[in-house]
Amino acid sequence: MLTGVHFLLTYKCPYECDHCFVYSSPRAKGTFTLAQITTVLAEARKLGTVQTIFFEGGEPFLYYPLLLEGVRRAREMGFQTGIVTNGYFATSVEDALLWLKPLQEAGVGAISFSDDLFHSGSEEDTPAKRALAAAQQLGISCGVISISPPTVTYSEDNETARGEPIVGGGVRFRGRAVERLTQGLPTRPWQSFTECPYENLRDPGRVHVDAYGNVHLCQGLSMGNLWQTPLSELVRAYQAEKHPLCAPLVEGGPAELAKRYEVPVGEGYIEACHLCYLVRRALIRRFPEYLAPRQVYGLL
Numbered sequence: 001m002l003t004g005v006h007f008l009l010t011y012k013c014p015y016e017c018d019h020c021f022v023y024s025s026p027r028a029k030g031t032f033t034l035a036q037i038t039t040v041l042a043e044a045r046k047l048g049t050v051q052t053i054f055f056e057g058g059e060p061f062l063y064y065p066l067l068l069e070g071v072r073r074a075r076e077m078g079f080q081t082g083i084v085t086n087g088y089f090a091t092s093v094e095d096a097l098l099w100l101k102p103l104q105e106a107g108v109g110a111i112s113f114s115d116d117l118f119h120s121g122s123e124e125d126t127p128a129k130r131a132l133a134a135a136q137q138l139g140i141s142c143g144v145i146s147i148s149p150p151t152v153t154y155s156e157d158n159e160t161a162r163g164e165p166i167v168g169g170g171v172r173f174r175g176r177a178v179e180r181l182t183q184g185l186p187t188r189p190w191q192s193f194t195e196c197p198y199e200n201l202r203d204p205g206r207v208h209v210d211a212y213g214n215v216h217l218c219q220g221l222s223m224g225n226l227w228q229t230p231l232s233e234l235v236r237a238y239q240a241e242k243h244p245l246c247a248p249l250v251e252g253g254p255a256e257l258a259k260r261y262e263v264p265v266g267e268g269y270i271e272a273c274h275l276c277y278l279v280r281r282a283l284i285r286r287f288p289e290y291l292a293p294r295q296v297y298g299l300l
């Protein structure tokens with residue numbers, strides 16, 4: 001049952017982090033208009049199950065008036081709201097209050113701040129920390145999202161001397177992370193990735209929508225296009241078993257996706273998403289409606 005719609009308000013971002021799975025950058029295109037947001041909100045309400053609307057990116061504060069009005073309209077329609085930001089705008093706590101107070105007055109429910117080495121290097125006093133302090137002063141419910149560079153540890157309960165390698169740190173190997181962060185990491189055979197570990201593709205609880213109309217079940221894996229078929233109709237008609245990419249994924253994970261469409265694979269992959277992303281990228285021309293936008297795959 002779909003309870004959350006997350007707007008990728010823009011793909012643009014002042015940063016260009018190595019781990020970003022939607023390839024955001026200052027040059028990225030794809031930003032909602034207010035009219036488009038209003039259309040999507042009306043469709044979300046028609047579904048009757050959606051409770052929460054999130055505004056993310058890219059960096060949603062780059063289009064601040066649009067973000068503020070989006071939160072206002074979502075609240076007026078009875079939705080709970082949230083924002084994910086890297087807090088780049090917080091030159092000081094005092095100044096961050098100027099940005100956050102109108103959002104508090106509009107009734108924003110929660111703000112999550114991305115604060116880690118990828119976003120701010122090793123600085124102690126990061127923009128995200130300043131923004132977090134301001135949000136806390138205003139009594140806004142807050143969280144912190146922190147991803148570490150990949151680490152490798154070894155399990156002990158294995159026949160091999162050092163055990164099975166486990167890659168930690170929280171990076172999901174999709175998008176730019178595949179281009180920038182895979183070097184030297186241990187891999188496992190492609191046939192071992194027989195399920196999707198992170199997304200409930202059979203019964204998705206939330207989707208991400210972008211200005212191009214893509215309804216993402218996972219970044220770059222689209223249910224369909226909401227500018228061609230209204231969101232409420234798309235969601236009601238969706239069945240994973242009938243979706244050309246989700247069907248193999250729910251049946252046997254990324255390994256089955258590769259087998260089903262006879263995509264040439266390498267010997268090893270770091271984790272399921274690493275294999276899934278590369279197989280999907282190889283299938284873009286065959287399924288342009290469902291594997292979009294191309295920029296999320298680092299393609300123009």
Ligand code: SF4
Pocket residue numbers: 174195196197198199218219221249254272273274276277
């Ligand atoms: S990349 Fe593939 S395996 Fe990973 S969460 Fe998305 S759909 Fe699942």
